[in-house]
Amino acid sequence: MDAEIRFTLNGKSVIFIGNPLRRLVDVLREDFGMLGVKEGCGEGECGACSVIKDGKLVTSCIIPVGSVDGSEIMTIEGLREKEEGKCLIDAFADGGAVQCGFCIPGMVLASYVLLRSNPHPTEDEIRLAISGNICRCTGYDLIVESIMLAAKRGEELWTK
Amino acid sequence: MDEVKCFIPKSLDEALRIRKEFHAKPLAGGSDLMVSYYKGIGIAPVFPFPVMIISNLSDELGTIRKEDDGVHIGALSTPNEIASSMVVPYPVRKAASLMGAPSLRNTATIGGNIGNASPKGDLPQPLILLDAEVVLRSVDGERRMKVDDFILGSKKTALADDEIITGIVIPEVKATHYFYHKIGMRRANAISKLSLSALFDVEDGVVVDFRASSGAAGPKVRRSRDAEEILIGLKLDEVSGKTGEFLSAWNSILSPHAMPEYRRASTRRMLLGFIEEVASGALPGNYE
Numbered sequence: 001m002d003a004e005i006r007f008t009l010n011g012k013s014v015i016f017i018g019n020p021l022r023r024l025v026d027v028l029r030e031d032f033g034m035l036g037v038k039e040g041c042g043e044g045e046c047g048a049c050s051v052i053k054d055g056k057l058v059t060s061c062i063i064p065v066g067s068v069d070g071s072e073i074m075t076i077e078g079l080r081e082k083e084e085g086k087c088l089i090d091a092f093a094d095g096g097a098v099q100c101g102f103c104i105p106g107m108v109l110a111s112y113v114l115l116r117s118n119p120h121p122t123e124d125e126i127r128l129a130i131s132g133n134i135c136r137c138t139g140y141d142l143i144v145e146s147i148m149l150a151a152k153r154g155e156e157l158w159t160k
Numbered sequence: 161m162d163e164v165k166c167f168i169p170k171s172l173d174e175a176l177r178i179r180k181e182f183h184a185k186p187l188a189g190g191s192d193l194m195v196s197y198y199k200g201i202g203i204a205p206v207f208p209f210p211v212m213i214i215s216n217l218s219d220e221l222g223t224i225r226k227e228d229d230g231v232h233i234g235a236l237s238t239p240n241e242i243a244s245s246m247v248v249p250y251p252v253r254k255a256a257s258l259m260g261a262p263s264l265r266n267t268a269t270i271g272g273n274i275g276n277a278s279p280k281g282d283l284p285q286p287l288i289l290l291d292a293e294v295v296l297r298s299v300d301g302e303r304r305m306k307v308d309d310f311i312l313g314s315k316k317t318a319l320a321d322d323e324i325i326t327g328i329v330i331p332e333v334k335a336t337h338y339f340y341h342k343i344g345m346r347r348a349n350a351i352s353k354l355s356l357s358a359l360f361d362v363e364d365g366v367v368v369d370f371r372a373s374s375g376a377a378g379p380k381v382r383r384s385r386d387a388e389e390i391l392i393g394l395k396l397d398e399v400s401g402k403t404g405e406f407l408s409a410w411n412s413i414l415s416p417h418a419m420p421e422y423r424r425a426s427t428r429r430m431l432l433g434f435i436e437e438v439a440s441g442a443l444p445g446n447y448e
Contacts, residue, residue, distance in 0.1 A: 062194040067215035131348035132261025
């Protein structure tokens, strides 16, 4: 039973035709080539598949594509084209936040959502904002420091 | 490939008709259903029943507002929306703020959390403390019942096969002191090991109202008006003399199937701490 789902993906209008129960993570990766969206746990807990839906962080592995009709979806591929994305990615690189990298697209998206609403977060606020993004390499400290670095460097980006 | 029906209604009316004709199960945030029927990477979940995706009906089912009979929370309201709405009473806001992780709090819904009726669900527990009602709608009309009566047991509810949960109504409750605590294994994405909420309403040194509600300590959330009555009507300086009687009455209504000693002892300790604090004259809390 095919459905026609129209949504915005990284600023472009797209149409999906198919089973509306397919998971958004699968559709983004397989149909639209957004390989920055990773699947870790498949249960909405690890945050590797995080995307931004209508401005909010969500885990795309528990969302059926049928529920994004009319939504705006942003993945790391869209964020990296924005100034805010470049600022975060550079800060993550310079801060040594990346080891295997699997969690990083989700981490960067979670950081973006945080800094957009709270340009000067405390360490606790950062840890809360990335609490749904699990990293098995870094122990988080360098990620937290990198987000602070992005907040500091990007000053006017986050307050505009 | 077996054909499982999946509908995407454009309005609540359409959803109610689909519910009546096909008994399609509403799929809202997906945080329970999509996980329960997960088949693997690259594979669409397969449901053994017809489903309808209702997440786009939030215009009709996603508002939170205060009315004469209490706070109305639309079934599609998410934990983040509930946690940040100051018209929602403290224990419900607090429970919502501690569910899952930030992303889950943007997708899960209050209707789903009640409809799923997990003994470890976070929202039924404070809702039952506050005598909240669930609003059920079908093409034939609307009915309301207490959440406590709606949830029959673990994963069992009184939902009819033509009904949809459209919202929750929390009647106005007077309280001077609230308690809410959830015990989980970590700060994020923790399934409750145990949860408890309680409230006191103290006027001129007399306990006008006292309630408690225990989550994850049995097949469903437990309350006991009989046990609560033990403390109601007492002067604050009489409370400590009756606390032991209350605690043993409360203990008798719990039926945890795993780690019962731990769950009983922890419940007792939380209740005792809260009761002693209020009985010793703690000022009314600020629950902003």
